[in-house]
Amino acid sequence: MGRFLFSTAECRCKKVDPKTRLNCGPPGITPQQCTENGCCFDSSVPGVPWCYAAAPPTYKEVCPTEVKVRKNCGYPGIPADICESRGCCFESRPPAVPWCFYKVLVAEGNKKKPLSLLLLEM
Known part of the structure; x- marks a missing residue:
């Protein structure tokens, strides 16, 4: 699978260290479902949540x-x-x-x- 970032807060998605990701969706969630819920999606790192919460805004x-x-x-x-x-x-x-x-x-x-x-x- 590739990497997907579909978010209005894309820069806030990139700020999250993969080791500290907070799960934001059930297993098998699609990139579209994830981002429609206001979350970030990145499937490029195995063993961590792919659908995760963005970093808080500054x-x-x-x-x-x-x-x-x-x-x-x-x-x-x-x-x-x-x-x-x-x-x-x-x-x-x-x-x-x-x-x-x-x-x-x-x-x-x-x-x-x-x-x-x-x-x-x-």
Whole structure:
């Protein structure tokens, strides 16, 4: 059998050491059935699960580019240096939206726009 990786999280599949794979399907599961369940499939290594769970995603903090996801982290007229000393983002435009706002968490390696953003409030 060959190697198959059909997953939206393909890079997370590659991060899993074959010795640490967590089984994600019954014996005889097909690559298609495996990946339809959100799992990884790799039949190139004997003696380990071929259908297995992907590595958990990693996240990074970023300043949101979309104004509608800004969550206020300051007060009207807050200076940029004070805002940034709080660990927040500062952008003085457009008017009538928070200029000092929290960073958001996004999954690393996600080339598509995330369906949702987790607000990081510290």
